[in-house]
Amino acid sequence: MKNMEITLNNGVKMPPIGYGVFRMTDPDECEQAVVNAIQSGYRLIDTAAAYGNEEAVGRAIRRCGVKREDLFVTTKLWITDTSYEGAKRGFERSMKKLGLDYLDLYLIHQPYNDLYGAWRALEELHLAGRIRAIGVDNFTSDRLSDFIFWNKVKPAVNMVECNPFFQREPERAYMEQHDILMQAWSPLAAGQTGLFENETLLSIADSHHKSAAQVALRWLTQRGIVPVVKSANLQRMKQNLDIFDFTLTDDEMSMISKLDTGHTCFAPRNDGPSMDEFLKKSLLYKL
Numbered sequence: 001m002k003n004m005e006i007t008l009n010n011g012v013k014m015p016p017i018g019y020g021v022f023r024m025t026d027p028d029e030c031e032q033a034v035v036n037a038i039q040s041g042y043r044l045i046d047t048a049a050a051y052g053n054e055e056a057v058g059r060a061i062r063r064c065g066v067k068r069e070d071l072f073v074t075t076k077l078w079i080t081d082t083s084y085e086g087a088k089r090g091f092e093r094s095m096k097k098l099g100l101d102y103l104d105l106y107l108i109h110q111p112y113n114d115l116y117g118a119w120r121a122l123e124e125l126h127l128a129g130r131i132r133a134i135g136v137d138n139f140t141s142d143r144l145s146d147f148i149f150w151n152k153v154k155p156a157v158n159m160v161e162c163n164p165f166f167q168r169e170p171e172r173a174y175m176e177q178h179d180i181l182m183q184a185w186s187p188l189a190a191g192q193t194g195l196f197e198n199e200t201l202l203s204i205a206d207s208h209h210k211s212a213a214q215v216a217l218r219w220l221t222q223r224g225i226v227p228v229v230k231s232a233n234l235q236r237m238k239q240n241l242d243i244f245d246f247t248l249t250d251d252e253m254s255m256i257s258k259l260d261t262g263h264t265c266f267a268p269r270n271d272g273p274s275m276d277e278f279l280k281k282s283l284l285y286k287l
């Protein structure tokens with residue numbers, strides 16, 4: 001996988017696919033899943049302060065048998081810590097839980113609260129060598145534009161929902177134009193909206209002797225996007241990594257492009273009342 005690494009805008013190399021641990025709330029299961037993932041070949045591990053499993057991830061990193069410098073670890077700053085002082089505090093708390101002395105990628109998890117104060121803190125931690133790359137998460141292009149315009153250090157990454165049903169091609173192109181890597185969360189739409197039974201994906205999968213999940217993940221990597229995928233099952237974990245020995249044709253890419261619905265597979269938060277609810281819930285996380 002080393003020869004397939006992606007180079008971020010600050011020269012740091014990132015593996016072409018990651019393993020994510022959202023909703024893995026049982027500490028023992030999470031720890032074992034991360035050990036299995038690393039031993040299966042994943043090198044990018046994606047967690048977040050809000051997932052409540054950084055300690056389990058840290059334990060897995062220590063016992064997986066792969067050297068720290070061969071792993072790429074991402075965690076994320078939660079909304080309630082998104083300010084200058086909050087980011088410094090949130091970063092140290094995450095590092096303590098993970099048991100790490102440096103981080104590969106630190107993302108502002110949601111585009112809310114004092115983003116600019118938080119970014120100053122991330123810039124300082126980056127310059128001090130504590131974080132190799134800093135980035136953002138869930139930023140739409142208008143927010144990203146504003147952020148690029150007023151800051152000195154450009155985000156290396158923007159992580160957003162992306163899968164065959166929500167493709168975000170104009171946003172991907174905008175990130176490419178600004179040399180910001182797009183990472184995809186829920187690359188399999190979290191198993192919702194019938195992705196694994198989709199006829200288009202299954203017919204393409206058949207002709208490559210692959211699964212619908214592998215076709216969806218391969219389609220992302222062929223667009224220059226780094227998917228972060230979750231599976232608690234060892235066979236599916238391995239299957240999701242086995243996507244680099246085939247190539248989708250232009251016709252197949254264009255068949256998949258027709259599956260786009262143009263909207264999220266999850267509950268949207270694009271009005272006042274849904275944001276009010278989301279922000280209220282953001283206070284309840286035990287960090």
Ligand SMILES: NC(=O)c1ccc[n+]([C@@H]2O[C@H](COP(=O)([O-])OP(=O)(O)OC[C@H]3O[C@@H](n4cnc5c(N)ncnc54)[C@H](OP(=O)(O)O)[C@@H]3O)[C@@H](O)[C@H]2O)c1
Nearest residue numbers: 020021022185186187188189190191213228229230231232
């Ligand atoms: N930054 C953010 O705001 C944000 C938001 C959401 C997620 N994320 C990150 O993205 C990661 C992945 O997203 P996600 O967990 O929402 O969903 P996902 O990776 O799109 O899908 C996971 C679901 O698909 C199933 N699955 C996985 N591989 C499969 C396969 N080959 N065949 C059939 N089923 C398969 C899994 O079940 P099994 O476990 O039973 O295999 C699970 O139910 C998260 O863990 C997290 O790290 C980030």
